[in-house]
Amino acid sequence: MALSADLLAMLRCPACVRQSDTAGLLTLIQDAWLVCQTCDRKYPIHDDIPVMLIDEGTRWQHTALAELPIADSR
Numbered sequence: 001m002a003l004s005a006d007l008l009a010m011l012r013c014p015a016c017v018r019q020s021d022t023a024g025l026l027t028l029i030q031d032a033w034l035v036c037q038t039c040d041r042k043y044p045i046h047d048d049i050p051v052m053l054i055d056e057g058t059r060w061q062h063t064a065l066a067e068l069p070i071a072d073s074r
């Protein structure tokens with residue numbers, strides 16, 4: 001099951017959300033990652049639950065999209 005569009009629309013990067021109304025918008029990558037359009041932190045999705053922790057996003061901030069591990073949730 002994919003992440004719902006409604007939930008996705010509500011989510012913002014916790015590191016950026018306070019900056020402005022439009023900061024911290026997220027892009028869904030392969031149903032496995034949420035990538036912040038403002039700071040490029042990357043939040044993993046485990047079992048359809050986004051892990052929206054700044055520390056977790058920072059771990060992957062400088063990892064290229066192509067190098068993100070995909071689909072370990074089975």
Ligand SMILES: [Zn+2]
Pocket residue numbers: 013014015016024036037038039040041
């Ligand atoms: Zn951000």
